[in-house]
Amino acid sequence: MFSIGTMSDRTGVKVPTIRYYEDMGLLALAERTAGNQRRYDQAALDRLTFIRHARDLGFSIEAISELIALGEHPDQPCAGASRIARDQLADVRARLARLQRLEVELTRIVAGCSGDGTLDQCHVMAALADHDHCVTEH
Template sequence: MKDQTTELSTTEPSTTERYIGIGELARESGCKPETVRYYEHIGLLPSAPRNEGNQRRYTRAAIRRLTFIRHSRDFGFSVEAVRELLEMADHPAMPCQEVDTLAKRHLAEVEARLARLTAVRDELKRMINQCAGGSVGQCHIIDVLSDHRLCHQSGPHGGAEIIG
């Protein structure tokens, strides 16, 4: 189940390994060349070695590291959290408690977002269903948006920044 390819550092290519360009790396790991350059710029990926024409050359190790990054981002971890996860993944002998803590904290945030988003969905559904379809002046949707007291939820819904 577990092999030796877990290490995510991109150092030391083996003697005859094939190098790939940034385009192929991007395709293989599901992102764009611009994003790869951006990740290098902010230090999630190490500076890639260059060929004589100043173009970046990558090995398979870079694909693994970038895939890890993309996958972590897909899970909603922030770039800073990904930075910490990479740091941990680069030290396989360390205890994984910190990884666990990070994941649990993120889960808690995801669940909070889910709760707020669910409340928003329910309220949206309710206001759409109650719209009788007349003029704007009689529109229940506009009413609810005008007056918080018409909401079934008690508190505010949580702010747009929280629900996406």
């Protein structure tokens, strides 16, 4: 049986975050010692590892919650899990596309300023004031 601190050390998830995941229903209520401290088993550690990895991949708490619920029924078709992962990928790609547009604009804006003029001639301020200076919608 592991204390919450051990769980934290093994997964890299901070102690208050573990408690938060419990509140959110991602982790089952842990057993308690006579003194009311949480004690976890291997299954709980595995689940926390799963959660950590899914969070690192950008899945929301809600999506992870659904994945865990699906995981309770391993005999079911995996279409649901597959859909959640594809949704997440679509989300990542959308954010990626947006950031790429921002990168283009910001690079242009920054390149236009050497940093040694005065502000009223500054390309940075002018570019921010007027979207027409941009080459893309963003």
